[in-house]
Amino acid sequence: MAAESKGRQRYVVVGGGVAGVSCAEELARLSPESQVTVVSDSPLIKAATNVVQQSRVLETFDVEQKQGSYLEQRYGNVTVLAAHVTSLIHKEKVVETSDGRRIPYDKVCICTGAKPKLIAEGHPRVIGIRDTESVEDFQRKLEDARRIVVVGNGGIATELVYEVKGCQVVWVIRHTAICHTFVDEGAAVFFLPHLHDDSGCHGDTAELRKRTKYVCEGVGEGREERGEGEKERIGSALGPDWHTGRQMKGRNEGPTHVQVEYEVEVKEILTASQVKSRGLQPSKIGPRPPEEPQLGYQWPIFVALTNGKVFGCDLVVSATGVFPNTTCLTSSAGQTEVELSEEGGVVVDNQMRTSLSHVYAAGDVCTARWTHSQLWFQGMKKSALTSVSSCLPM
Structure with a gap:
């Protein structure tokens, strides 16, 4: 979906895992004039490094744990905040954190993974x-x-x-x-x-x-x-x-x-x-x-x-598995505006869009709601990159 083309775009990525970091990196690379804010529970993030394209559909990479400053040093338009997101207020286009911060956004991508x-x-x-x-x-x-x-x-x-x-x-x-x-x-x-x-x-x-x-x-x-x-x-x-x-x-x-x-x-x-x-x-x-x-x-x-x-x-x-971590999307009354699947994941379409405008999701927090190929499965890094191209300004 196209975003507003006027002014400096404000993107917020919630989550510091591979999905969130990949999303932030692509946003920073494809839209260097925008402001990208990554909000992560931990000051440590996970980054996919040494990516090598082995074939048309196969690539190898290392997963490295880095300090949040790693992204800030690589991209001048990225800010990493170590904070716990408590709520997403869709009507106001604001993300609230446990330390009282209110972070405005034009588009937000939820990459909070699973619990x-x-x-x-x-x-x-x-x-x-x-x-x-x-x-x-x-x-x-x-x-x-x-x-x-x-x-x-x-x-x-x-x-x-x-x-x-x-x-x-x-x-x-x-x-x-x-x-x-x-x-x-x-x-x-x-x-x-x-x-x-x-x-x-x-x-x-x-x-x-x-x-x-x-x-x-x-x-x-x-x-x-x-x-x-x-x-x-x-x-x-x-x-x-x-x-x-x-x-x-x-x-x-x-x-x-x-x-x-x-x-x-x-x-x-x-x-x-x-x-x-x-x-x-x-x-x-x-x-x-x-x-x-x-x-x-x-x-x-x-x-x-x-x-x-x-x-x-x-x-x-x-060690009996995980379930989608949608805590930041749930209000104090236990309700959420975004559509969730039966398994509790955030429902996304083939452009990683949720049921709320300007709200995207990627990684383990998602449930893909489209017709799947028999050879397709949900991959975190793939989902993150797909969501980026769809939320950039056209």
Whole structure:
């Protein structure tokens, strides 16, 4: 859609992930006379660098974590604000942030990504892995953990189970094989021995080669403590190889033991007193676990599964997927002006336009509402670039 051609255009991009940064970069490049403001929950952003066109439809790139000043230094018309967007007032064409700022726009692109689905919201021992901050939180808690329960069978869960050392791991999946999203059951059986330290296949000698790499820069810098009552801030999604250079070690000595519970889901999260009062017997890791902690009912948290087993542990990692992060589009009354899909994503057309004029969306926050090719799937970087060309002045 064409924007007003008179005066300096004001573009606001909400989100500092790959979609938001790609959108801001293209706007800055194609419309150097405009003012582009990126509003990100975190002072760190994710940028696609070293982009190489390999063929007509294939390109390779690195995903790097940068300080917000990276964009400002590259483009003179880009400003990056580390702030939490609380609302988008469409009638006034204003974006409001938690620190009281009101940022006017001519066009805005929502690139707020997604939030992790947690099996128990607000529980201090149930965490999700989504952004850099949540990984650092997991690392700190893992240091005192003797046993963890990992729920999920996607990419994050698979890499997490492989990387954790010095800790018993109960891996809860609802499929008949691990890595269900990526490999068939035969390949999954082949990979099973690689989960154990004592197999001789764990570590640098068996490092997996990937098509893309993830480079961390400034990890842990510029973090701010949230004030009491302030909403949780969702940082940018992790890139490939997010675990590179990180030590994920529990408090146990000796080899890691991983027990996979197949075709099962979490039924309930329980306390020790609840387990006792219901007459439930804590399940043991088997068949021959190294240095089995004989704690019985003394674990701080218990996970009851649909197969009847109850595992005590120090930490539960909920890696069960994500849902669109549309918090900034929802009013205090729980209503939103923009059209949302049944899954909660912002509905966009083939030009990445939402149901509101001058409001676009890109990345994981979207639900594509057009006739799809059988070979098409929603890609974050592709969506971001498509949205840019459609919101520039004609």
